[in-house]
Amino acid sequence: MITIKNLHASVDGKEILKGINLEVKEGEIHAIMGPNGSGKSTLSNVLAGKEDYEVTEGEVTFNGKDLLDMDPDVRAKEGLFLAFQYPVEIPGVSNINFLKTALNEKRAYEGKSPMEAKDFLALVKEKQKLVELDGKLANRSVNEGFSGGEKKRNEIFQMAMLDPKLAILDETDSGLDIDALRIVANGVNTLKTKHNSYIVITHYQRLLDHIVPDFVHILYNGRIVKSGTKELALELEAKGYDEIKKEFEKESV
Amino acid sequence: MGNEILEQHINKEYEWGFITDIDTDTFAPGLNENVVRALSAKKNEPSWLLEYRLKAFKAWQQMKEPDNWAHLHYPKINFDAISYYSAPKKKPELTSLDEVDPELLKTFEKLGISLEEQKRLTGVGSNIAVDAVFDSVSVKTTFRETLMEKGVIFCSFSEAVQEHPELIQKYMGMVVPHTDNYYAALNAAVFSDGSFCYIPKGVRCPMELSTYFRINASGTGQFERTLIVADEGSYVSYLEGCTAPQRDENQLHAAVVEIIAYKDAEVKYSTVQNWYPGDKDGKGGIYNFVTKRGICVGDNSKISWTQVETGSAITWKYPSVILKGNNSIGEFYSVAVTNNKQEADTGTKMIHIGKNTRSTIISKGISAGFSNNSYRGLVQIRKGATNARNFSQCDSLLMGDKCGAHTFPYIEIKDKSAVVEHEATTSKIGEDQLFYCKQRGLDTEKAVGLIVNGYCKEVLNKLPMEFAVEAQKLLAVSLEGSVG
Numbered sequence: 102m103i104t105i106k107n108l109h110a111s112v113d114g115k116e117i118l119k120g121i122n123l124e125v126k127e128g129e130i131h132a133i134m135g136p137n138g139s140g141k142s143t144l145s146n147v148l149a150g151k152e153d154y155e156v157t158e159g160e161v162t163f164n165g166k167d168l169l170d171m172d173p174d175v176r177a178k179e180g181l182f183l184a185f186q187y188p189v190e191i192p193g194v195s196n197i198n199f200l201k202t203a204l205n206e207k208r209a210y211e212g213k214s215p216m217e218a219k220d221f222l223a224l225v226k227e228k229q230k231l232v233e234l235d236g237k238l239a240n241r242s243v244n245e246g247f248s249g250g251e252k253k254r255n256e257i258f259q260m261a262m263l264d265p266k267l268a269i270l271d272e273t274d275s276g277l278d279i280d281a282l283r284i285v286a287n288g289v290n291t292l293k294t295k296h297n298s299y300i301v302i303t304h305y306q307r308l309l310d311h312i313v314p315d316f317v318h319i320l321y322n323g324r325i326v327k328s329g330t331k332e333l334a335l336e337l338e339a340k341g342y343d344e345i346k347k348e349f350e351k352e353s354v
Numbered sequence: 355m356g357n358e359i360l361e362q363h364i365n366k367e368y369e370w371g372f373i374t375d376i377d378t379d380t381f382a383p384g385l386n387e388n389v390v391r392a393l394s395a396k397k398n399e400p401s402w403l404l405e406y407r408l409k410a411f412k413a414w415q416q417m418k419e420p421d422n423w424a425h426l427h428y429p430k431i432n433f434d435a436i437s438y439y440s441a442p443k444k445k446p447e448l449t450s451l452d453e454v455d456p457e458l459l460k461t462f463e464k465l466g467i468s469l470e471e472q473k474r475l476t477g478v479g480s481n482i483a484v485d486a487v488f489d490s491v492s493v494k495t496t497f498r499e500t501l502m503e504k505g506v507i508f509c510s511f512s513e514a515v516q517e518h519p520e521l522i523q524k525y526m527g528m529v530v531p532h533t534d535n536y537y538a539a540l541n542a543a544v545f546s547d548g549s550f551c552y553i554p555k556g557v558r559c560p561m562e563l564s565t566y567f568r569i570n571a572s573g574t575g576q577f578e579r580t581l582i583v584a585d586e587g588s589y590v591s592y593l594e595g596c597t598a599p600q601r602d603e604n605q606l607h608a609a610v611v612e613i614i615a616y617k618d619a620e621v622k623y624s625t626v627q628n629w630y631p632g633d634k635d636g637k638g639g640i641y642n643f644v645t646k647r648g649i650c651v652g653d654n655s656k657i658s659w660t661q662v663e664t665g666s667a668i669t670w671k672y673p674s675v676i677l678k679g680n681n682s683i684g685e686f687y688s689v690a691v692t693n694n695k696q697e698a699d700t701g702t703k704m705i706h707i708g709k710n711t712r713s714t715i716i717s718k719g720i721s722a723g724f725s726n727n728s729y730r731g732l733v734q735i736r737k738g739a740t741n742a743r744n745f746s747q748c749d750s751l752l753m754g755d756k757c758g759a760h761t762f763p764y765i766e767i768k769d770k771s772a773v774v775e776h777e778a779t780t781s782k783i784g785e786d787q788l789f790y791c792k793q794r795g796l797d798t799e800k801a802v803g804l805i806v807n808g809y810c811k812e813v814l815n816k817l818p819m820e821f822a823v824e825a826q827k828l829l830a831v832s833l834e835g836s837v838g
Contacts, residue, residue, distance in 0.1 A: 149789075149793050150792075150793075151789050152785070152789070153785075172792070172797070173789065173792040173793055174792040174793075174795050174798075174801075176793075177793050177794055177795040178795045182793075183793050185790065185793075188790070189784070189786045189787050189789075189790040190787075191787055191790070191791070191804070191805060191808055192808055192809060193807070193808030193809050193810070193811040193812075194804055194805065194807070194808035194811075198804075199791075199794070199804070202796060202800065202804060203794040203795045203796060206795040206796055206797075206800065207795045210795070242808065259794065263794070263795070
């Protein structure tokens with residue numbers, strides 16, 4: 102699905118990612134954990150193609166294509182989805198209109214005709230249920246006046262509508278209460294197939310109780326310093342990040 | 355990458371910038387009393403109208419060109435360098451479309467304005483009657499007979515002067531007197547044509563009325579007048595569109611629009627202003643100095659202005675409503691876009707005189723490139739205008755960091771029972787919003803279009819359906835390349 106090799110990236114001349122290596126295969130869920138400032142969000146933004154981030158070295162292959170060579174919208178149309186840590190408000194643009202535009206842009210890219218209104222509405226109904234999103238929110242402006250939990254559920258709703266090959270969930274659990282966390286996790290688990298993949302970025306183990314990863318990676322100071330299975334997350338939860346920091350501090354200096 | 359898109363779109367040509375090659379009858383440049391007389395004679399006008407023009411010309415001569423108060427920068431206009439009359443040479447009488455120069459028909463076809471009624475009857479948008487004004491004259495007004503059956507008069511101003519002189523004499527200058535301001539005085543002296551519309555008592559105008567203004571000739575100014583009279587209990591929706599060729603020189607457009615609404619009447623006036631804005635360095639473009647004002651004379655009357663301003667190098671325009679009748683309503687919905695080196699100073703005046711009068715102002719400014727965009731509005735509640743209400747919302751959206759947005763609200767309240775609310779916001783089109791849209795698969799242009807249309811939604815919703823679609827496209831084109 103995606104192969105990241107020796108990825109270096111900087112913001113305003115400051116190197117944040119210092120050589121990331123990661124391979125996510127079809128049907129796998131990878132969790133990336135790490136303390137604040139370790140580069141988790143930078144990684145997701147670089148993969149999605151945000152302009153402020155400069156890739157200085159390395160390569161990323163997405164379904165056999167050079168991901169870094171694509172514009173952000175092309176990456177999206179190729180099937181990469183980023184669930185934002187802080188979803189953005191777009192006043193005056195209804196959620197439904199936004200999604201219809203996005204979906205039809207993707208279909209056009211795939212050489213398909215725009216979706217019939219009837220089919221589109223049926224799809225909206227179906228996917229809304231998945232994340233228990235109030236039908237009214239569909240007609241409201243994108244994320245405007247949504248609560249924190251509604252915004253996160255709306256991200257998963259959009260993901261469900263766009264049916265990506267690879268979804269990156271950037272701290273989707275932050276700011277969610279237990280119920281919302283369960284709803285989001287259920288949504289993801291229902292959408293999970295043998296053919297799509299997830300990169301779940303999180304601080305905490307608790308999300309991984311619901312979305313069970315195949316692999317867990319610990320990101321520290323711009324590098325993946327440790328990889329393992331889901332047990333690694335539990336270990337990390339027990340010991341805290343300090344242990345990791347101590348262990349790898351010397352290397353990073 | 356970003357720069358490439360920018361280059362590509364900034365270099366994109368103004369789509370309506372073509373020039374029609376046609377024989378014209380054009381006055382030599384210059385302005386004096388003889389020109390005013392010649393113009394009046396050319397149009398075979400009654401003596402009272404010549405007197406009116408001369409009076410206005412004298413008033414204009416004594417006025418000073420306004421210089422400092424508007425937030426605009428442009429060189430002094432040399433009024434003697436302008437020709438005040440240019441008309442396509444035509445056959446003696448235009449009785450049917452066959453006699454209209456095919457070049458002119460082609461021009462309007464090219465602009466998407468069909469002057470052939472049959473075509474319009476079958477096609478989309480058949481329900482609009484059009485008065486097409488080319489330089490100084492009206493070329494053709496469609497559906498006049500159909501409208502006449504209902505008693506609706508819709509014709510060019512010149513024809514109205516000949517055929518309904520009593521109406522013109524009664525109403526012209528009633529809302530915008532010839533001494534009103536510098537450009538209104540100039541217009542009163544040298545106006546060449548425009549549209550006249552009268553809706554009789556109790557009639558709901560069966561179709562949208564529309565005037566399409568086209569400047570073609572070089573070195574000329576366009577000075578037209580529009581006069582709309584809605585008698586008691588009548589309703590009309592009026593549309594105005596305009597374009598001009600792409601020229602290196604600046605051309606002056608100084609129009610006057612007057613609307614009179616009697617008891618229980620409603621007039622909805624929508625404009626999509628798309629005069630040539632000049633090139634990316636600010637060369638060329640129309641100077642648009644327009645006085646638009648309506649008066650709600652009767653009780654329960656309503657006048658609503660909706661404008662989408664994307665064109666002109668300089669825009670100076672304040673469509674206003676005098677709320678004289680009790681319970682009368684004035685509305686102003688505006689989207690003003692400036693890009694490159696364009697400058698706009700636009701807004702409204704709501705003058706509350708009657709009791710229980712209400713006004714709403716929704717202004718959405720969008721500035722891009724190196725442009726300056728100002729909202730200037732007055733809400734005046736006079737003594738005795740009990741329970742007057744106003745709500746104003748002025749939003750500015752900035753694209754990039756080289757442009758400016760300014761808000762100049764003036765509020766004068768002389769009656770204690772008034773409730774006046776004013777809200778203003780300034781926002782920047784966010785990199786975050788753009789990235790969010792792109793991450794969902796929208797390219798830059800689509801994303802900008804979506805965000806801008808969302809921002810203008812309250813105003814675009816007020817436009818008649820077909821116009822709204824047109825306006826959305828125009829917004830997208832006007833802002834193409836404004837975000838790299």
